[in-house]
Amino acid sequence: MTIRFSIFKGGTGKTTSTVSNAAALVKKGKKVLIVDQDQQASATRYLDIDPEQSPSLYEVFTGVEDVSNVLMWYSLQASLKPMTLNAIE
Numbered sequence: 001m002t003i004r005f006s007i008f009k010g011g012t013g014k015t016t017s018t019v020s021n022a023a024a025l026v027k028k029g030k031k032v033l034i035v036d037q038d039q040q041a042s043a044t045r046y047l048d049i050d051p052e053q054s055p056s057l058y059e060v061f062t063g064v065e066d067v068s069n070v071l072m073w074y075s076l077q078a079s080l081k082p083m084t085l086n087a088i089e
Protein backbone atom coordinates (compact mmCIF):
# COMPACT_ATOMS: atom_id res chain seq x y z
CA MET A 1 0.00 0.00 0.00
CA THR A 2 1.24 3.47 -0.87
CA ILE A 3 0.14 6.47 1.24
CA ARG A 4 1.05 9.91 -0.02
CA PHE A 5 0.75 13.17 1.94
CA SER A 6 0.88 16.01 -0.54
CA ILE A 7 -0.60 19.45 -0.98
CA PHE A 8 0.88 22.47 -2.72
CA LYS A 9 0.46 24.75 0.31
CA GLY A 10 3.41 24.77 2.70
CA GLY A 11 3.37 24.19 6.43
CA THR A 12 0.20 22.10 6.41
CA GLY A 13 1.56 19.05 8.23
CA LYS A 14 2.78 16.83 5.38
CA THR A 15 6.05 15.88 7.06
CA THR A 16 4.53 15.53 10.52
CA SER A 17 1.72 13.34 9.15
CA THR A 18 4.18 11.19 7.19
CA VAL A 19 6.49 10.48 10.11
CA SER A 20 3.66 10.11 12.66
CA ASN A 21 1.69 7.69 10.49
CA ALA A 22 4.86 5.74 9.69
CA ALA A 23 5.58 5.42 13.42
CA ALA A 24 2.02 4.30 14.10
CA LEU A 25 2.19 1.66 11.36
CA VAL A 26 5.55 0.40 12.64
CA LYS A 27 4.00 0.07 16.11
CA LYS A 28 1.27 -2.07 14.54
CA GLY A 29 3.97 -4.36 13.14
CA LYS A 30 3.95 -3.05 9.55
CA LYS A 31 7.10 -2.68 7.48
CA VAL A 32 7.28 0.95 6.33
CA LEU A 33 9.42 2.71 3.73
CA ILE A 34 9.42 6.52 3.91
CA VAL A 35 10.35 8.13 0.59
CA ASP A 36 11.48 11.71 1.22
CA GLN A 37 11.19 13.57 -2.10
CA ASP A 38 11.25 17.04 -0.54
CA GLN A 39 14.46 18.97 -1.22
CA GLN A 40 14.13 20.43 2.30
CA ALA A 41 14.71 16.84 3.55
CA SER A 42 12.53 17.53 6.60
CA ALA A 43 11.43 13.90 7.07
CA THR A 44 15.07 12.83 6.83
CA ARG A 45 16.03 15.37 9.51
CA TYR A 46 13.02 14.33 11.63
CA LEU A 47 14.69 10.92 11.88
CA ASP A 48 17.99 12.47 12.98
CA ILE A 49 19.67 11.64 9.66
CA ASP A 50 21.96 14.36 8.26
CA PRO A 51 20.98 14.64 4.57
CA GLU A 52 24.39 16.14 3.76
CA GLN A 53 26.12 13.02 5.05
CA SER A 54 24.11 10.35 3.25
CA PRO A 55 23.34 9.51 -0.41
CA SER A 56 19.81 10.51 -1.40
CA LEU A 57 17.22 10.19 -4.16
CA TYR A 58 19.04 13.06 -5.91
CA GLU A 59 21.96 10.69 -6.57
CA VAL A 60 19.45 8.07 -7.80
CA PHE A 61 17.72 10.51 -10.17
CA THR A 62 21.09 11.67 -11.56
CA GLY A 63 22.28 8.09 -12.07
CA VAL A 64 25.13 8.28 -9.56
CA GLU A 65 23.71 5.72 -7.10
CA ASP A 66 21.49 2.68 -7.35
CA VAL A 67 18.28 3.05 -5.34
CA SER A 68 19.30 0.06 -3.18
CA ASN A 69 22.31 2.07 -1.96
CA VAL A 70 20.24 4.97 -0.61
CA LEU A 71 17.92 2.92 1.59
CA MET A 72 18.50 3.47 5.30
CA TRP A 73 17.14 1.20 7.99
CA TYR A 74 15.78 3.07 10.92
CA SER A 75 13.87 2.13 14.04
CA LEU A 76 11.10 4.71 14.47
CA GLN A 77 10.38 3.50 17.98
CA ALA A 78 13.98 4.21 18.97
CA SER A 79 13.66 7.76 17.63
CA LEU A 80 10.99 8.81 20.10
CA LYS A 81 12.26 11.56 22.39
CA PRO A 82 10.40 12.09 25.65
CA MET A 83 9.08 15.50 26.64
CA THR A 84 7.62 16.75 29.92
CA LEU A 85 5.20 19.53 30.77
CA ASN A 86 8.20 21.42 32.24
CA ALA A 87 9.02 22.41 28.66
CA ILE A 88 6.23 25.04 28.63
CA GLU A 89 7.61 26.89 31.65
Ligand SMILES: Nc1ncnc2c1ncn2[C@@H]1O[C@H](COP(=O)(O)OP(=O)(O)OP(=O)(O)O)[C@@H](O)[C@H]1O
Binding pocket: 009, 010, 011, 012, 013, 014, 015, 016, 017, 038, 040, 042
Ligand atom coordinates in the same frame (compact mmCIF):
# COMPACT_ATOMS: atom_id res chain seq x y z
N1 LIG B 1 -1.76 18.00 13.70
C1 LIG B 1 -1.03 19.07 14.04
N2 LIG B 1 -1.38 19.84 15.07
C2 LIG B 1 -0.65 20.93 15.42
N3 LIG B 1 0.49 21.31 14.81
C3 LIG B 1 0.89 20.57 13.77
C4 LIG B 1 0.17 19.40 13.34
N4 LIG B 1 0.81 18.87 12.27
C5 LIG B 1 1.89 19.64 12.07
N5 LIG B 1 1.94 20.65 12.97
C6 LIG B 1 2.99 21.71 13.04
O1 LIG B 1 2.83 22.51 11.89
C7 LIG B 1 4.12 22.92 11.41
C8 LIG B 1 4.26 22.49 9.96
O2 LIG B 1 4.25 21.05 9.91
P1 LIG B 1 5.07 20.26 8.82
O3 LIG B 1 6.49 20.67 8.82
O4 LIG B 1 4.75 18.82 9.02
O5 LIG B 1 4.36 20.80 7.50
P2 LIG B 1 4.77 20.54 5.98
O6 LIG B 1 3.49 20.56 5.20
O7 LIG B 1 5.60 19.32 5.87
O8 LIG B 1 5.63 21.84 5.70
P3 LIG B 1 6.52 22.16 4.40
O9 LIG B 1 5.56 22.62 3.33
O10 LIG B 1 7.45 23.23 4.84
O11 LIG B 1 7.23 20.88 4.01
C9 LIG B 1 5.15 22.28 12.33
O12 LIG B 1 5.55 23.24 13.28
C10 LIG B 1 4.39 21.14 12.97
O13 LIG B 1 4.91 20.84 14.27
Ligand SMILES: [Mg+2]
Binding pocket: 014, 015, 016, 038, 042, 043
Ligand atom coordinates in the same frame (compact mmCIF):
# COMPACT_ATOMS: atom_id res chain seq x y z
MG1 LIG C 1 7.56 19.14 5.01
